[in-house]
Every structure is written in C-alpha cells, then in structure tokens.
Amino acid sequence: xxxxxxxxxxxxxxxxxxxxxxxxxxxxxxxxxxxxxxxxxxxxxxxxxxxxxxxxxxxxxxxxxxxxxxxxxxxxxxxxxxxxxxxxxxxxxxxxxxxxxxxxxxxx
Amino acid sequence: xxxxxxxxxxxxxxxxxxxxxxxxxxxxxxxxxxxxxxxxxxxxxxxxxxxxxxxxxxxxxxxxxxxxxxxxxxxxxxxxxxxxxxxxxxxxxxxxxxxxxxxxxxxxxxxxx
Numbered sequence: 001x002x003x004x005x006x007x008x009x010x011x012x013x014x015x016x017x018x019x020x021x022x023x024x025x026x027x028x029x030x031x032x033x034x035x036x037x038x039x040x041x042x043x044x045x046x047x048x049x050x051x052x053x054x055x056x057x058x059x060x061x062x063x064x065x066x067x068x069x070x071x072x073x074x075x076x077x078x079x080x081x082x083x084x085x086x087x088x089x090x091x092x093x094x095x096x097x098x099x100x101x102x103x104x105x106x107x108x
Numbered sequence: 109x110x111x112x113x114x115x116x117x118x119x120x121x122x123x124x125x126x127x128x129x130x131x132x133x134x135x136x137x138x139x140x141x142x143x144x145x146x147x148x149x150x151x152x153x154x155x156x157x158x159x160x161x162x163x164x165x166x167x168x169x170x171x172x173x174x175x176x177x178x179x180x181x182x183x184x185x186x187x188x189x190x191x192x193x194x195x196x197x198x199x200x201x202x203x204x205x206x207x208x209x210x211x212x213x214x215x216x217x218x219x220x221x
Contacts, residue, residue, distance in 0.1 A: 001169075037153075044202055044214055088152065096168040096169060097168075099152055099155065
C-alpha cells in the first residue's frame with residue numbers, strides 16, 4: 001500500500017500568515033489522485049482539493065494544491081481564523097486508499 | 109440538497125458485530141459509490157472500503173476478513189458490518205460518497221466490556 005507522510009506534524013502560525021503543508025508518498029500516486037481535507041473536532045472531514053490541484057466546490061481560493069508523482073503541497077495563502085484545524089492528504093489512485101497522519105495548523 | 113445520514117449502535121462488547129447504516133438523500137442512487145472511513149480517538153483517518161450501487165466492493169486488506177459492505181437499492185441505503193470487534197475498533201465511523209464531497213455526520217462506536 002502507499003504510505004503518505006505529512007510534514008510538519010504541527011504548524012504554529014498567526015492569522016494572515018501563509019501555511020505550506022507537505023505530503024510525500026512512498027510511491028507514485030496514480031493519475032495524481034491526491035486529495036486534501038480539513039478536519040475540525042466534532043465534524044466530518046471537508047474536501048478541499050482533489051486531483052492534486054483542483055479546488056472542490058465552494059472552497060475559497062486561498063486554498064491551493066500542487067505537486068505530482070510523490071510530492072504534494074497544500075498552501076493556504078493567508079490564514080483565516082476558521083482555517084485552524086487538522087489537514088489530511090489522501091491518495092485514491094491505488095487500493096487500499098490511504099491517508100496521511102495529518103498536520104495540525106494551530107494558532108501561534 | 110445531498111445528505112448522508114448514518115446510524116447504528118454506539119456501544120458494543122468485545123466479539124460483537126458492529127453494524128452501521130448510511131442513507132442517501134437528494135441524489136440519484138444510480139452510479140453511486142459509498143466509502144466507509146474511521147478515526148480512532150486521537151488518531152488519523154483509515155479507509156475501510158467502498159461499495160457501489162450494484163454491490164461491487166473493495167476492502168482494505170487490513171480489515172477484509174471482518175468487514176462486509178452491502179447496499180439496499182430499494183431504500184437508498186448502504187451498510188457496514190464489522191465482526192469480532194475489539195477495543196481497537198473503537199472509533200468514529202463515517203460514510204461518504206465516492207467523491208468524498210458529502211459525508212455522514214459520523215458515529216462514535218465504543219467497544220468495551
């Protein structure tokens with residue numbers, strides 16, 4: 001199975017700052033089938049990005065995804081108060097689908 | 109508006125069978141996929157498996173021997189069964205559509221003697 005490793009584990013930033021989250025795959029992700037989710041306590045995960053770089057419907061343009069092959073990045077250009085959460089990457093190109101362990105974006 | 113609503117028993121004893129149902133509202137059931145995902149307390153997300161409207165399944169090998177996914181097209185419902193549960197199966201369980209756009213609200217299942 002493809003192992004996804006996210007870094008850093010925790011990112012401490014202030015509102016307005018830029019967040020850069022990394023997701024590295026143990027082998028190439030088929031067709032760049034890589035998604036990013038935002039997850040807050042007590043809520044279901046929210047799809048942000050699919051296909052490595054496509055924003056899901058209704059997702060603000062401050063969220064962007066990039067990368068291909070084994071290295072992927074989620075960038076939040078300017079953090080809003082509601083963006084502090086845990087972010088997961090997921091590959092859905094190979095079975096079993098797998099998730100990274102998550103990056104927590106916390107208020108500094 | 110598409111909604112996924114899930115329900116099932118929240119407290120089980122070791123060796124019992126976990127059973128959850130996910131109903132789909134506001135969406136055509138044809139060509140529909142449903143995935144199941146879980147999150148143990150304090151841990152990350154784990155993909156359990158997926159099923160489509162015609163009953164074709166794909167399971168995570170780590171759980172395959174204990175998981176059964178099924179579909180009831182007459183009710184627009186998908187179901188998850190996980191047998192022989194242990195404390196390690198304690199988690200919040202989610203259903204989601206095949207594109208992961210729509211999710212159920214999550215069900216906390218606790219396994220305790």
